[in-house]
Amino acid sequence: MTTPIKPQWGAVFSMALGVFGLVTAEFLPASLLTPMAASLGVTEGMTGQAVTVTAIFALVTSFFSASLTSKLDRRGVMLLFSVMLIVSNLLVAFAPNLTFILAGRVILGIAIGGFWTLAAATAMRLVPEAMIPRALSIVFSGVSVATIVAAPMGSYFGHLIGWRNVFVAAAAIGVLALGWQLAALPKMPPNPLAKNSSILSLIKRPGMQTALLAIILVFSGHFAFFTYLRPFLESVTGVDVNGLSAILLGFGVANFAGTLLAGLLLERNLHLTLIGMPLAMGLMGVALVGLGSAPVMDALLVALWGMAFGAVPVAWSTWITRTMPEEAESGGGLLVAAIQLAITIGAAAGGMIFNVTGAKGVFMGSALLLLLATMTIFMALRVKAPVQDGV
Template identity: 85%
Template sequence: MNTRQQADTAQKKPQWGAVFSMALGVFGLVTAEFLPASLLTPMAASLDASEGMAGQAVTVTAIFALLTSFFSASATRSLDRRWVMLVFSLMLIGSNLLVAFAPNLTFILLGRVLLGISIGGFWTLAAATTMRLVPEAMIPRALSIVFSGVSVATIVAAPMGSYFGHLIGWRNVFVAAAAIGLLGLIWQGAALPKMPPNPSSQGSSLFSVMRRPRMQTALLAIILLFSGHFAFFTYLRPFLESVTGVGVNGLSAILLGFGGANFAGTLIAGVLLERNLHRTLIATPLAMGLMGIGLVAMGSAPLADAVLVALWGMAFGAVPVGWSTWITRTMPDEAESGGGLLVASIQLAITIGAAAGGVIFNVTGAKGVFMGSTLALLIATLTIYAALRCKPAMAEIKSDRLS
């Protein structure tokens, strides 16, 4: 690693203001992504469209986030990262305003395409940008702060969107989301330093990065892990209603506990990852798998199930932070391309988890989905162990520096 890169990735003072501005940007992105789920009915009614058609606002966002994750790093490689992140935040604002004032469904879909590009680009570059804001040893802690924006948005976006949609109308909710994006843009403009293109980046394609040692095994583990989680999360409500037997109030309390524990797990992850990255990466899917076994075995035990769901949420809080940290340590020279592969793998896993979960649910019910999810997580644990049992990533990096 040359002198300029060392200076870039190991700031004398961590720039926490910039890190928190990134967290606010992430909160705005995820909030905007989740809003249609809670506003689908009034949106469809006011646009004279079916709920199925309005639901495509979610689908088109995911598709373009996936496509953007493949190309954003290479397409913006020669640009100052500060300006690239600001442009993605500007796209977030434009997307929300386009949806808020859309005269028909076509304009809403255009706005959601813009959001998908913003999500795919921002997420792809988030880890690589964060590693340039703090010293190397503090990267896990900084990433846990950035990813806490996801946890907060997960907790508040859907219920708050539904609540305020009833009070002020769905269009004004998107105006409010645009205001959150504007706050993030202003803070980022004030806090993010100039970040010229990384001089050590080799401009590798995603396919060449994928051929690096252990990368393919790691990507398989990531897909298994996230597929297992999203199959679980997608069918959590049917499980709690049909197997645990909770009512609406109990369901809301358990989901709130899941969100709160997920937020706590994201913050705790920074400390755990600083102590031992590999053990944390292996322990999280193992813990989630054990929680899944417990949920299936306990049956209708509301209190025990609530605790297990919360513990699952806490364990999952460390997953995005952990794998983003692994990318920054394993390939600091191509962290942006690695981030693109991570985002693409997660988007693919969401699709696989939801689709496979639906097939299993139709055949065996919610318990079968949880059993399949648990199996995927335990296989992911073994796959991660296989990927990390070789020479530690940091040892490889130090070897590269010496050579």
Template identity: 70%
Template sequence: MNVCLEVAGTRPANETPAWGAVFSLSLGVFGLVTAEFLPASLLTPMAASLGVTEGLAGQAVTVTAAVAMVTSLLISSATRRIDRRHVLLAFSVLLIASNLLVAYAPTLALVLAGRVLLGIAIGGFWTMSAATAMRLVPEAMVPRALSIMFSGVSLATIAAAPMGSYFGHLIGWRNVFLLAVVLGALALLWQLATLPRMAPNGETRLRTMVEVLQRPGMGRGILACLLVFTGHFAFFTYLRPFLENETGVGIQGLSVILLGFGVANFLGTSLAGLLLERSLHFTLLAMPLLMGIIGFALVVLGRLPIAHAVLVSLWGMAFGAVPVAWSTWITRTVPDEAESGGGLFVAAVQLAITLGAAVGGAIFDNSGARGVFLASAVTLIAATCVVSLSLRSRAVLATG
């Protein structure tokens, strides 16, 4: 029988995969990430309605990321005695409550309170995503299940910003958040119908995460993960000014290139499961290497809009496999503590978002977008070296 190891005190995964539950979680991911991105596309009308500056309104995004990072470190310990089905359903309830509160909030303070709820839901869900996949499908199908879950991220990346902006103009920003409430409700109903009971682990505590980080290869793996995501978010944060200033494209060309990035990212995520089933180590190694090479190429090339568009799309496709690959690495490295490992993974990603934007901003002010892309490429090559030197011999990669 091909089943997973026990995860955090729960039953092994069924030999018959629960794909309905997996897709219900993917819809939940789509709802979470859509809600996370909405303020970026609705910032101006939100600020005007609330009577604050756009800079203050933008803190709705900052608060969500900060709370998600803290939640990722605490959620497994805080919910260690609660059925995982109930915990996952609670995240969808928080998604609905967050969007309702933001939609009707008369002040920025209440908007931020709603975004705190969303941060808890995002941090909690990502922490448990790998462990949940291990319980819903056989071991060999875990990468495919994770790629389905993460496809919700890619779809939200493509749809959330343009749809939020479009519908915000037609029906107002508050009604856009009410539409997000409907999306969350649909996800909750589907999850109620498909998610099985998943027994908790009463032994998971805060010190467990420290113990997991001290396991062989885990610390260096998290370091490599941090470098990969830092390199990506530095690139992605300053992609628009690069395309406008260095590539010389107008608003229409910019929209087409960004759409190409989003579509390619979705394709990369969708294909990641098949790639990972063949070789986890190759995927962990090849994706940041390819992204680093693309970063160098973008710096070296002159104003070649078509070439830049192709390279940006290739970057999107390569990065599409990255979250799935590192989540799969967690399930194979610490299968008995996948939730704690997932918490470390989410914390590393949230820290990478902060570092990529902050350090990238300092470099941008001094060297422009080319300097940011060069630093991003160097960071990604460094990540490739860490993966190559530190993870290749690990038993968890023996099958890859």
């Protein structure tokens, strides 16, 4: 795949703003569930399906978006995702009932799944090859910022201006992203050398099953940890609400820093980053369980976990661009599907372990998954793939 001589950082940052808008919209219902349910006259459980339907359609879209858009200019496709973000938020903001909200969230799920499928392949066309990890780290930084601000800001402004106006504000973010992308994204006609292999054929490639297992283990371990972080901090560390908020903020800020640092790490050594991050997370999980009630050390370890995880999605996206540069879009879809599956597994398995052993058991299980992932990644990388020297 040909890459530009000069990096187009304005276009890269416009994608990061689009990511921020998409992920913020994805997270908003979690912080606005109670007022949304009360306003619509339905239960919180029914309203919570707004989150579920988004995830389901993001997963389904990841399988088909590369092939369905293969003959379209990538600039137009990215602009379409921003339009869908705006439409989704406005549908939710002015929804007279739950059906309209679910329709809006379906549109958002399609935009999220499609965007993440094509993100790495699009970044490859905006910067020189050596700068791809840096570009991906900037794009993924939008996720970290949304993670930090979406839930607390959604809850805060929902109380001040009402939940509907919060979604209008989210639509405004989409308008800003669309405007920047219109100005910054260059025309990107379909690449004649690109291959849109089916996800099934990619899975059959040598070493791919082991790599996918590693991805699922890493993300399952992380999301089991993250889902039950609050119960651990409350029941094991013993922090109050203020301490909990401070630790969660520290996690988010460190995650943002880790995402940005990932670009520099990956430009130096991709394989060491892929192996080192889950190893560090696994060891920190063991340390958290062993320390017990040690608020300062626990806060530090949680922040370091967030920093280490910040590099993980950037690293695997970079791995996709280097191992299958002409199939990066199909590979991106496979990566999105694996991560969505891992989120489901991590949350479900964590819940079962929590019911039996409590938060400590969940954290130990997460640590063991991550250490197993480290060994699996080492095995996967032993299979020679068409990557550049020095990675």
